[in-house]
Amino acid sequence: MAKKSGAAHLRKTEPLIPYEWPGSYFLGKEELAAAASVLKARSPFRFYGPDLQGYADRLEKAYCERLGRKHALAVNSGTSALSLAVAALSIGPGDEVLLPGYFWVSCVAAVVRAGAIPRLVDVDDTFCIDPADLERKIDGHTRAVLMVHMSGAPGAIDKVSEICRNHKLPLIEDCAQANGASFHGKPAGSFGDLAIFSFQLNKNITAGEGGLVVCDDENLYRRAWACHDLGYTRNPQGRLDTSSLQLWGQGSRYSELLAAVVFTQLKKLDKITAAMRKAKYQLRAKLEGIPGLSFRRILDPKGDSGPFLLLIWKDRETCLRMVERTRAAGVQTGSLGMNNVPMTDWGLHIYYNNLSLVEKRSLSAAGRPWTDPLNAFAANYEYKKGTLPVLDGLIDRSSLLSIPPTLSAKAIDKIAAEFHRAAG
Ligand SMILES: Cc1ncc(COP(=O)(O)O)c(C=O)c1O
Numbered sequence: 001m002a003k004k005s006g007a008a009h010l011r012k013t014e015p016l017i018p019y020e021w022p023g024s025y026f027l028g029k030e031e032l033a034a035a036a037s038v039l040k041a042r043s044p045f046r047f048y049g050p051d052l053q054g055y056a057d058r059l060e061k062a063y064c065e066r067l068g069r070k071h072a073l074a075v076n077s078g079t080s081a082l083s084l085a086v087a088a089l090s091i092g093p094g095d096e097v098l099l100p101g102y103f104w105v106s107c108v109a110a111v112v113r114a115g116a117i118p119r120l121v122d123v124d125d126t127f128c129i130d131p132a133d134l135e136r137k138i139d140g141h142t143r144a145v146l147m148v149h150m151s152g153a154p155g156a157i158d159k160v161s162e163i164c165r166n167h168k169l170p171l172i173e174d175c176a177q178a179n180g181a182s183f184h185g186k187p188a189g190s191f192g193d194l195a196i197f198s199f200q201l202n203k204n205i206t207a208g209e210g211g212l213v214v215c216d217d218e219n220l221y222r223r224a225w226a227c228h229d230l231g232y233t234r235n236p237q238g239r240l241d242t243s244s245l246q247l248w249g250q251g252s253r254y255s256e257l258l259a260a261v262v263f264t265q266l267k268k269l270d271k272i273t274a275a276m277r278k279a280k281y282q283l284r285a286k287l288e289g290i291p292g293l294s295f296r297r298i299l300d301p302k303g304d305s306g307p308f309l310l311l312i313w314k315d316r317e318t319c320l321r322m323v324e325r326t327r328a329a330g331v332q333t334g335s336l337g338m339n340n341v342p343m344t345d346w347g348l349h350i351y352y353n354n355l356s357l358v359e360k361r362s363l364s365a366a367g368r369p370w371t372d373p374l375n376a377f378a379a380n381y382e383y384k385k386g387t388l389p390v391l392d393g394l395i396d397r398s399s400l401l402s403i404p405p406t407l408s409a410k411a412i413d414k415i416a417a418e419f420h421r422a423a424g
Pocket of ligand 1: 076077078103104106148198199200202209
């Protein structure tokens with residue numbers, strides 16, 4: 001319980017954290033001009049129109065160059081990108097995909113909607129997949145591994161890649177929260193057989209919506225392409241080509257208008273992540289020494305894209321007390337923001353907060369994929385709290401701060417001072 005004496009400084013003040021959505025703060029006249037050029041050309045559809053501006057093509061080319069990839073495909077969301085990666089790998093009933101329990105609901109939905117079984121892997125203190133638990137859980141049904149680079153920074157992607165290589169398992173990297181991050185100099189998104197990105201509002205760069213799939217393999221690319229656009233590829237005139245690949249597709253094409261915005265924002269990505277990283281590590285240094293506080297382990301701080309600081313407290317009671325006191329002292333983003341929260345409140349990022357997963361809900365009356373005879377091997381898999389003891393323990397006593405690229409030195413000092421005061 002919080003001590004009564006602590007209440008003296010629980011005063012209401014102005015929010016100390018100005019802004020929460022990194023990319024959106026940098027939406028400026030350049031993005032406006034790019035979007036306007038698409039509208040002026042009356043060509044918001046990427047494949048044909050009166051005067052195509054080619055922004056989706058340019059965005060894909062820019063990502064290929066950044067990541068050293070052969071192929072990139074712009075799509076309408078990170079959620080679609082995940083489904084397309086799963087479809088490209090022909091994953092379905094009878095298959096299981098290993099993924100961590102700290103994720104976003106889209107990660108698990110992509111697997112379930114494909115008719116396959118998600119199997120949860122515990123994390124280590126990087127808050128990403130624990131390579132040892134991954135190795136333990138690989139079995140004859142495992143068809144792929146989904147590594148999610150959570151909260152801005154890659155986990156042990158070197159070890160996870162090696163394990164996948166040794167077991168000849170495809171690796172998908174989810175870089176939605178780690179656009180612009182790297183691991184010892186190699187960009188996040190350049191390790192897996194496939195990788196995905198998101199340009200939704202909370203992300204390091206944004207157009208409000210958008211996503212990207214990258215890969216090197218021509219066949220995976222063609223499948224992802226066809227699946228994103230009705231099941232077919234396109235001919236040079238931008239019309240559906242029914243003479244080539246024929247699959248079942250989604251309606252996941254990216255709009256030229258949004259591609260224009262993201263292509264323009266991409267030029268600012270390194271500036272945005274550098275600003276967040278700097279602010280994050282300045283704040284972290286000032287919080288060192290608070291009794292009972294440690295931090296998420298970041299394997300390569302130089303490659304951290306910086307949008308979140310995860311604080312691990314000595315126990316849950318301390319965590320809740322510190323969040324309550326510092327929020328009351330202004331360490332928050334205001335009424336619209338989700339900031340400085342206990343991680344148990346971090347919604348659908350935590351596996352046991354996803355009721356559809358815990359209760360094995362289905363879209364079909366027949367209860368697939370859970371009831372599919374091909375998935376009988378997974379009958380005993382569980383998803384309720386307690387399934388991943390390391391993650392459960394960390395989430396129970398950790399809190400999360402989002403770090404905007406605009407956090408001033410003065411605000412950093414003030415936030416640190418409030419944490420020290422609250423701990424006192
Ligand atoms: C880890 C992760 N994967 C995937 C997604 C899905 O991206 P989108 O919102 O663009 O569908 C998100 C978005 O929040 C995410 O955080």
